[in-house]
Amino acid sequence: MELFNGGQIALSNIKVLAVQEFRNRILESCHAAARLVNLFGNLEANGKIRILAIMGMDEDAELEILSTIISPESPQYESLTKDLPQAHLFEREIAEQWAIRPLGHPWLKPLRYHSNYRAASDIWKNIANKTIPGEYPFYAVDGEEVHEVGVGPVHAGIIEPGHFRFQCHGEAVMHLEIQLGYQHRGIEGLMAGRDLRRNMLLSESIAGDTSIGHSTAFCEVVESLTGCSISARAQAIRAVALELERLANHVGDLGALGMDAGFLPTSGYFGRMRGDYLNLLLALTGNRFGKGLCRPGGVLFDIDAKMADDFCFKLKKYREEFKDVSDLLFARPSVLARFEGVGVIALKDAKEIGLVGPVGRASQLECDVRINYASGMWQFQHVPISLGATGDVYARALVRNQEVLRSLEFLLRVLPSLPAGDIFAAPGPMKPDTLAVALVEGWRGEIMHVGISDAQGGFARYKIKDPSFHNWFGLALSMRGQEISDFPLCNKSFNLSYSGHDL
Amino acid sequence: MTILLLLHLTILIFFPPLLLGFIGKTKAFFAGRIGPPLLQPYYDLYKLMRKASVYSVTTNWIFRAAPMVSLAAILSAGILMPIAAMKPPVQFWGDMILFVYLFALARFVIILAALDTGSSFEGMGASREATFGCLSEITMFLNLTILALLSRNLSLSEIFLGGLSSSWLLVGPVLILVVVSFFLILLVENSRIPVDDPETHLELTMIHEVMVLDHSGVDLAYILYGKAVKLFIFGTMLVSIIITFRTGDSLIDTAFFILEIIAFAVLIGIVESTMARLRLNKVSFLLFSAFIFSVFGFIVILVRGH
Numbered sequence: 001m002e003l004f005n006g007g008q009i010a011l012s013n014i015k016v017l018a019v020q021e022f023r024n025r026i027l028e029s030c031h032a033a034a035r036l037v038n039l040f041g042n043l044e045a046n047g048k049i050r051i052l053a054i055m056g057m058d059e060d061a062e063l064e065i066l067s068t069i070i071s072p073e074s075p076q077y078e079s080l081t082k083d084l085p086q087a088h089l090f091e092r093e094i095a096e097q098w099a100i101r102p103l104g105h106p107w108l109k110p111l112r113y114h115s116n117y118r119a120a121s122d123i124w125k126n127i128a129n130k131t132i133p134g135e136y137p138f139y140a141v142d143g144e145e146v147h148e149v150g151v152g153p154v155h156a157g158i159i160e161p162g163h164f165r166f167q168c169h170g171e172a173v174m175h176l177e178i179q180l181g182y183q184h185r186g187i188e189g190l191m192a193g194r195d196l197r198r199n200m201l202l203s204e205s206i207a208g209d210t211s212i213g214h215s216t217a218f219c220e221v222v223e224s225l226t227g228c229s230i231s232a233r234a235q236a237i238r239a240v241a242l243e244l245e246r247l248a249n250h251v252g253d254l255g256a257l258g259m260d261a262g263f264l265p266t267s268g269y270f271g272r273m274r275g276d277y278l279n280l281l282l283a284l285t286g287n288r289f290g291k292g293l294c295r296p297g298g299v300l301f302d303i304d305a306k307m308a309d310d311f312c313f314k315l316k317k318y319r320e321e322f323k324d325v326s327d328l329l330f331a332r333p334s335v336l337a338r339f340e341g342v343g344v345i346a347l348k349d350a351k352e353i354g355l356v357g358p359v360g361r362a363s364q365l366e367c368d369v370r371i372n373y374a375s376g377m378w379q380f381q382h383v384p385i386s387l388g389a390t391g392d393v394y395a396r397a398l399v400r401n402q403e404v405l406r407s408l409e410f411l412l413r414v415l416p417s418l419p420a421g422d423i424f425a426a427p428g429p430m431k432p433d434t435l436a437v438a439l440v441e442g443w444r445g446e447i448m449h450v451g452i453s454d455a456q457g458g459f460a461r462y463k464i465k466d467p468s469f470h471n472w473f474g475l476a477l478s479m480r481g482q483e484i485s486d487f488p489l490c491n492k493s494f495n496l497s498y499s500g501h502d503l
Numbered sequence: 504m505t506i507l508l509l510l511h512l513t514i515l516i517f518f519p520p521l522l523l524g525f526i527g528k529t530k531a532f533f534a535g536r537i538g539p540p541l542l543q544p545y546y547d548l549y550k551l552m553r554k555a556s557v558y559s560v561t562t563n564w565i566f567r568a569a570p571m572v573s574l575a576a577i578l579s580a581g582i583l584m585p586i587a588a589m590k591p592p593v594q595f596w597g598d599m600i601l602f603v604y605l606f607a608l609a610r611f612v613i614i615l616a617a618l619d620t621g622s623s624f625e626g627m628g629a630s631r632e633a634t635f636g637c638l639s640e641i642t643m644f645l646n647l648t649i650l651a652l653l654s655r656n657l658s659l660s661e662i663f664l665g666g667l668s669s670s671w672l673l674v675g676p677v678l679i680l681v682v683v684s685f686f687l688i689l690l691v692e693n694s695r696i697p698v699d700d701p702e703t704h705l706e707l708t709m710i711h712e713v714m715v716l717d718h719s720g721v722d723l724a725y726i727l728y729g730k731a732v733k734l735f736i737f738g739t740m741l742v743s744i745i746i747t748f749r750t751g752d753s754l755i756d757t758a759f760f761i762l763e764i765i766a767f768a769v770l771i772g773i774v775e776s777t778m779a780r781l782r783l784n785k786v787s788f789l790l791f792s793a794f795i796f797s798v799f800g801f802i803v804i805l806v807r808g809h
Contacts, residue, residue, distance in 0.1 A: 262780030268534030
């Protein structure tokens with residue numbers, strides 16, 4: 001079945017295939033032009049588990065949705081991962097959430113350390129009672145001169161917890177394994193239910209730095225299920241906020257990259273400029289991270305002519321400042337020496353592991369929801385895709401730099417001519433037993449929310465996918481054969497979300 | 504005479520943390536910030552001195568002794584080094600060799616203490632420090648040899664208080680090579696950018712800082728203070744090679760010297776603000792070039808006679 005971004009489909013209309021055929025169809029599509037956007041389980045009323053796969057055909061702006069049924073009597077199926085590496089974390093997630101064993105999975109370990117959703121016996125015994133990272137084996141390299149370095153979960157900076165296990169030969173990293181799960185809050189479970197107002201607030205806290213991205217996705221799911229179409233003005237204001245969020249984070253990331261390369265001036269300037277964009281969000285929404293702006297049915301805060309003028313005036317000033325400082329960073333040979341050739345991910349690998357967002361684009365992967373699955377404002381105002389060529393830290397920095405300029409240009413085009421209309425119209429009740437999808441290009445990449453409504457007008461299942469879920473493995477891969485001292489820089493060039501992964 | 508000796512010791516003991524303050528201010532200026540107060544390094548030391556140390560159960564006496572031994576070694580090196588026109592409290596023929604190896608001793612005990620913790624981070628740091636240390640030591644020695652040949656003396660006080668000014672006129676280019684080479688060594692030895700980043704919190708990239716991660720309280724204060732003194736001694740050496748002009752009045756010379764060493768701190772701050780760190784595998788190239796500079800200087804001296 002084909003779906004568009006923001007589309008919905010009755011659960012009964014989703015094709016159910018036999019397990020083997022399901023597997024073959026996914027492999028066939030993904031070895032052609034499609035990629036795996038989501039793969040998750042849903043508990044049916046009869047106690048069986050339905051596995052849904054959503055594949056994206058980027059060139060056609062279409063999503064293909066397939067499903068298969070796994071019976072609780074024999075909770076297993078043949079793993080996709082051995083033939084399709086991008087399914088790696090999805091299958092571990094399914095194994096953990098539904099106690100279904102993917103047979104032949106190359107590295108079956110828990111992701112978030114919780115017991116399964118259907119009260120069966122877990123694949124890993126006592127998983128919820130063990131401290132993370134548990135007693136599960138880490139990928140190890142043997143040898144007289146090989147040493148292991150474990151970093152985290154408590155880090156030296158003010159960042160989220162995660163455990164990194166390096167297998168090193170001297171300064172060279174042979175393998176890095178990343179174990180997360182410390183931030184698991186059970187958001188997907190909390191999102192199921194009927195209290196949409198609570199769900200709205202929860203969606204804003206999935207990843208604190210992507211409030212706008214995730215809350216927009218949540219609103220789109222609800223709007224799709226209620227059949228409510230929001231005004232062009234509300235769409236434009238959401239787009240403005242999303243781009244401001246992107247600007248703040250990209251600028252902050254560029255500063256942090258300078259900091260980790262030991263180049264202080266730009267980190268100071270970019271750090272301050274990040275605050276400028278957050279302050280614009282503050283002026284618009286009353287919250288520096290844009291909480292409280294997006295609500296199903298529109299937005300709660302309007303941009304009047306005076307504010308639009310003020311924003312344009314400031315953004316023009318910020319653009320000049322940004323160009324000056326970014327020249328300072330990118331023209332410095334000692335900085336480029338640190339960026340170039342570090343943490344390279346080739347296009348082929350990027351495709352194979354399914355990278356998304358700026359990280360994927362730095363490896364020349366043409367993935368941008370704003371272009372491939374344009375919805376809302378992006379159907380009318382286009383943003384050119386920013387691609388890097390080299391797939392290294394330099395490319396990831398350059399893509400961010402380019403996107404900042406293009407977001408600024410987008411804002412300066414949209415703000416003076418905001419469409420007229422009401423900003424909010426209360427949505428009606430949700431259609432029962434329907435699945436809706438929403439894709440949003442958050443600043444880290446493709447955010448996907450899938451909502452499945454129940455018969456009472458609430459959510460039976462809510463599936464969240466943060467772009468970090470795709471990209472963490474990319475970070476591990478990029479460290480192969482690199483110097484361990486380059487890890488912080490490489491990590492910063494990905495800047496992935498721990499809480500977005502752990503949910 | 505006694506007063507001058509006391510002045511020498513006072514400067515050696517109390518002045519060094521101020522250098523860090525000046526470096527910090529310079530870097531803050533380039534980053535568009537106000538930065539911590541000039542006296543911040545003193546406040547930090549005072550704070551640490553009042554704290555108790557925490558010891559891991561895997562460590563033994565080596566870990567506890569290392570901070571004291573290294574500080575003692577660095578201060579002992581300091582009393583061999585003339586400051587401005589003031590003779591050092593201790594001087595004898597050949598003290599230059601002791602001077603170099605006191606620093607080596609300080610490094611050695613810190614490396615041992617790092618290995619004593621059994622942490623993989625500290626092991627990495629120790630391995631980096633040992634590698635770079637053995638590359639910088641030989642260059643340091645070669646530079647001092649050139650200076651010793653020029654002044655025909657093996658005592659630091661004679662080298663720096665004696666006749667380097669005439670050497671500038673005779674073999675200026677050689678001294679320029681020595682200054683450049685020595686400056687590079689100084690950056691490595693004192694873990695400054697572009698070699699090491701004293702500000703970073705990223706344990707995987709650090710060299711010196713990562714070795715002292717497990718030290719705390721008074722021990723950490725000893726180590727940080729020792730580092731400041733080491734930077735001061737290296738700075739004094741650099742300034743003494745470059746500026747040989749003396750008025751003859753000890754107090755005026757000392758005042759000039761203070762200005763010179765502050766200028767040196769600002770220079771370090773500028774270097775740190777205008778360039779990024781080198782990749783770790785490129786640091787050895789920096790050390791090789793320092794070595795080559797001094798080898799060239801050495802060859803010229805040998806060929807031309809001294």
